[in-house]
Amino acid sequence: MNFSQETAQHLTAIIQAQRPAWTINGIMKALQALAHSHTPGQALDQALNAAKDQQAKTPAAIIFDQYRHQNRATKPGTQPACEDHEGETAHNCRCCIADEKLGQRPREARGKHHDPGDPK
Numbered sequence: 001m002n003f004s005q006e007t008a009q010h011l012t013a014i015i016q017a018q019r020p021a022w023t024i025n026g027i028m029k030a031l032q033a034l035a036h037s038h039t040p041g042q043a044l045d046q047a048l049n050a051a052k053d054q055q056a057k058t059p060a061a062i063i064f065d066q067y068r069h070q071n072r073a074t075k076p077g078t079q080p081a082c083e084d085h086e087g088e089t090a091h092n093c094r095c096c097i098a099d100e101k102l103g104q105r106p107r108e109a110r111g112k113h114h115d116p117g118d119p120k
């Protein structure tokens with residue numbers, strides 16, 4: 001299990017806010033099915049993707065693979081990918097931006113391979 005029952009309850013509240021018609025029990029069951037293979041963030045992403053899809057009639061859809069990694073940053077072929085962070089686009093990689101804020105990556109290295117130990 002990557003997350004607890006308590007975490008699943010918190011996620012359920014968020015998902016139910018997105019799709020009030022979905023039952024708490026149904027959402028909880030789907031999240032529990034994801035708990036062994038997903039982090040809380042991955043489960044939330046996937047569940048929200050399902051919840052936003054009006055074709056998804058029941059919360060059971062949360063477990064469908066088609067809702068996995070449907071991140072707007074990862075549409076294939078539209079943007080170059082970050083060289084350091086899988087699933088992020090080079091120009092607005094969230095991991096690189098976080099590194100920049102921490103002073104561990106210069107702005108010009110966003111989306112490019114950067115070794116913080118490299119003096120250049």
Ligand SMILES: [Zn+2]
Pocket residue numbers: 082083084085088093094095096110111112
């Ligand atoms: Zn990056």
